[in-house]
Amino acid sequence: MIFSLPNIAIVVVLGLFGVGLYGVLISRNLIKVVVGLQIAVKGALVAFVLAGRLSSQVDVGQSLALTVIVADTIVAVVALALAVQVRRKFGTLDIPSLTSLRR
Amino acid sequence: MINFLIGAGILACAILAVRENRLLVSALWLALTSALVSFLMYRVGAAEVAVVELSVGAGLVTVLFVFAINIIGNESVASQAPLPRPLAWVAIVLGGLLLAWMILPSMQLERFTAVLEQQGELAGLFRSVLWTDRSVDSLLQVVLIFSGVLAVLGLIGGEEGLESKEEKQG
Amino acid sequence: MAGILIALCIGLPWAGALLVWWIGNDNPRWQHSLAVGFSAAGGLAALALIGLRSQGAGLSLKVGGAFGDFSFVPDGLSVYLTAIATVIGSLAVIFSIDYMRGEEQLGRYYALVLFFIGSMAGLVLTNNLFLMFLFWEITALCSYGLISFHNDDPKAVAGGIKALIITQLGGIGLLVAAILSYSYLGSFDTNLLLQKAPELPANVLTILAFGCLAAAAAKSAQFPFQTWLPDAMEAPTPVSALIHAATMVNAGVYLLARFYPAFAAVPNWREAVMLVGMISALMAALMALAANDLKRVLAYSTVSQLGYMVYAVGAGGVLASQFHLLSHSIFKALLFLGAGAVIHAAGTRDMRQMGGLGSQMPFVRTVFVAGALALAGVPVLNGFWSKELVLEAGLSGGPVWVFGLMIFTAALTALYTFRMVWMVFFGENRGGLHAHEAGAAMKTALAPLALGALVSWLLAGPFSRLLAETLPHHSIHALPTGEILLEVIKAPATYIALAAVALGLAAWWWREKLRLFSEALSGILWVAAHSFGFEAINRGVVSVTNDAAEDLRGSQTGLLNWNVLAIIIALVLVLLLLALGA
Amino acid sequence: MDAKTALTLLLVIPLVASPVVYLIGRISFHQSRGQYIVARWFALAALASMWYPLVVTAKAVLADGGVDLHVGRILLRMDGVGLFLAVTVLMLSTLATLFSFNYVSGEEDEEKFYALLPVLTATMIGLGCTRDLFNLWVWFEAMAVSSYLLVAFYHHQRNSLEAAIKYLIQSAIGSLLVLLGISLVFLQTATLNLDEIRPLLAGSGIVSLAAGGLFVVGFGVKTALVPMHTWLPDAHSQAPSGISALLSGVVIEAGLVAMLRALGSLSEASPAWGALLLAFAALNMLYGNLMALRQTEVKRLLAYSSLAQMGYMLLGFGVALAYGIKDGAAGGFFHIFNHAVMKGLAFLAAGALLYALHLSRGSHRALVLDDLNGAARRYPVTAFALSVALLGLGGLPPLSGFMSKWQIFLAGAEVRSTPLLWLVIFAALNSVLSLGYYAPIVNRIFRNEPSERVLKGNPIAPLMALPLLLLTLATVALGVWPSLLTWLTEPAAQGLLAAFGLR
Known part of the structure; x- marks a missing residue:
């Protein structure tokens, strides 16, 4: 039972969130931060699909997941566009050099 | 067993994507994660959205990443973290454990296993749920895409616009 | 009718403020005349209101909810304070015609002064605790704006902000009192509070009483909040006369007097009030003795005299305190305006530069001396009678040692007053200053005040009747003037005080011979000149806050990863808190 | 027009107008440079035309308590909270649009700016209406996405880019946490309707706490609760001033409303939410004020002061939720409105000065405190507006900020509990502390000797000054007559x- 689908899925959800956020925390590069975010988004997707399945509303779950995919793809695209601009203006994607706004 | 393998694969790919220092390779690991997630979704019973995830998550997003990385240049980044890794570790693990401890007890309920027994005879409803029941969400996706496109146009296109303007003036 | 007059007392100055501001600084003549017109009209309305005093609400506007109804009661205490605010206000405005001639941004000056006058009338007229707090804060706002009127002078800016912040700190006491009163009584009505005070839980009443004391101490520049008033002297002098001598600083005494019946039974409250008054009176008198800035001497003396009033309230002498408030408003406004004429003419505030100015400006000298004698408590001027009433109330209602210190303070008062008058008007002209006599507008403002200092004590009887008739909770007895005066003359406290005043005078007369003695006292005076360390405490608090703020800025690292970590740590903490709480 | 049509129009008008604005802008772009006049007036007209359906909806809401709009299985219900948010948002966004006419005129992407403003407005109104937990998130995310470009509007400026990227990443993380919370709730209850969730989660134990914690932190990022606030000072200070006004005046408050909506569904699961908000209230007030105390850039200072002001709102709502005191909620909403007016005014006035002193002269330097010296001599209206806004934020009467703070403090006392009285005193002390940075600015403004920059500054257009005048008037009017807004x-x-089942 330990390896039942819900259990695995919930571990995957928490694992993806953990790995993704960890990636955001320790990355020096903006693109990698976006990669981290996307990984965490996958966690949310699995969570919705699983929640839909377990509450016998798999289609609602799918519908929510679809919306999340669209929304977070848009966010990723905007983030990448910003990253491209950052690269053009700053000449680097290194996050520690993006600290002129502080204090 | 196959579920377990998929789960392990997803996490492994995710970790590799985070650990990888070459941007392009990292994006590819993300794509693989996405593909495996889509497979897991299919296993859970969400066939339609699994396809979308495969095409958008693994396909479109990867293309976008590759596109962006091409513009930027596939630089390999320094692996030195901007903040102490142990701190990040502790925060993430603590948060994960706390959440797991709070969530997992409610996951063992009987009704869930019962629910899992009945296989997806509900297929075909997805369309009506998406387009009728949750039509506000779907319409808002249009708004989201519109705003996102405007943002990208403003951010990327603006540069060229400025250049062309300068050219005209010059 | 009373309602209309109340509306006029508050509304006329406010309308004037808007109009003066609207006209703009290009028409200074219009600004002067409009300001005088509106303030004088307000003064007339207030004088007319005295005749219509009553216990009931004269004006009530329905608002309800968290704000209560905006209602105003023209009882004795209110109408006479309204009259003081508006009449002295209009005199200060008249004085400003000469004093502020040629200044930049006159619109802002007059708008704030007029806005202040109306708000002060509102503060004393309302019987809604919320409105009282509102007007309380508005007067603080105006005072701040006027102290730092000369915004280019960093001292003026610092003084204004200091006054604002310290009075606001104290204001929290009134805020707490008002919201607690609403919470337990369901109303902001002050009369209801006076009525139902015994029914409140003891600890709530205690918080109310001491909250009001804190608010009063801050507003009236009493110990331990006294430091803002001397720094407030950066304001244009008519403002000092109006706000920081005759009206706003009285609001604290007014508050204590208003709620005395409710709080008198609170354990230790009366003692605390008397101590606050005594310490302020004594300390400020010593500081006045050590100061060399003419306006600062007057400011210290204001703190000291307000201390007398607070002391009187604590001792149960509400009538005495209010009578002294009346006298003090008149003679202190006179002194400040006189000092303003001197400063305007001499171009300096340092008394060491002055001397012998009396021959150059005889009119100002005459009225100033009249005010000074009243301040010192020399018979027959108004300050004498009211101070004796205060001391008498203190002897009968408070401990003897406090009374003794107050008598000592009376001697100090005489001493610093004579020192000030001498340094300014008599002796040799040390700075070689060429002063000119005050202008016509200045004289117009000074003359009625001088007259008031001479004769206002004759109003003692009607004044007592005014308060007694309309304040059912205060148990004040109305007596004819003759009886009150006779009472003063018969009281032993009078002669003790007179002896003290004479001693002070003598000490000044024989100051050369007492040199040894005064050198022995120089230590105390040195401490007094450094404001007994309170300035250092103020500065310390400010610098600690600033340092903490500066250090805290490091927490905004600007590094995205740290920002995200903060979010995750917050998540962990919130989850932990929730899990522990469950 | 019946109420349902009105509500539909209220949401549809701006969303339809937005692409039209963009297209108009693109078409006229090719004719000659800087010809966005049609687009900008069209955007303003779209926002202005929303007032009529809003009034119709408002009448229905006030008469019947709510207007329901069933779309599929998602319920959009305009109730008191939604109406309040709609009025506040529409008020400020109309004025901010009007203000921006001159401010962003001649910038590239001007047509995108005007296209995104109606979207931002609509998403906030929709966010206040929806009764579906997931739909709430979608509106929330749409609001966030439509604000990204607006923050990065000066994307040729390094600082704007930096602010935008921080804003985006942190918002995204916040919304991810919210998503996790939503999926937890969905898993437990098999429904997403807020009203249906509440009874289903009664006594559901610790898992609902996890969901609530995720909501508080997730929405808290957008609401700028300390320590999730770190994006705010950057984004609010770098955005164009009209957008700063919107971000500070309504967007973070919309986040708060979203948080309250989501927590409302969990109110039977745990009584802890009110206490949690009170804790954040204390933290926000102290931190915001201390950080603002030593700032030298005007807009950054205002941004930090938003943190402190958020603390007062949280205090009001916390008292309301923890003890069921209605005055707390009313005071909280009153303060949201007043904050929208005052902070909007402050940002717009500071923006007008920034425009006159720097932007219109082609410089993208920040407006620092020294620039304000003697501004009243040259810009009397703007300077007066800015000082009214600042003194109002500092809680001085007769300005509106005093009134709402009063109501919140009063609610704190109504609980009749000593710890809460201390919290109120703490809040009042913070109010005094805040004067330590508001008052010196006012003093600077009224100096006789103008700074060199003020002397060299360009004039401020009347169209820019009009919103300032209106907002100043509102600040004073609400300060003199607080019950003007009781109906809302x-x-x-x-x-x-x-929504919390308290009454």
């Missing part, structure tokens, strides 16, 4: 308490 705040408070 009381139903909102009732709606909130009802």
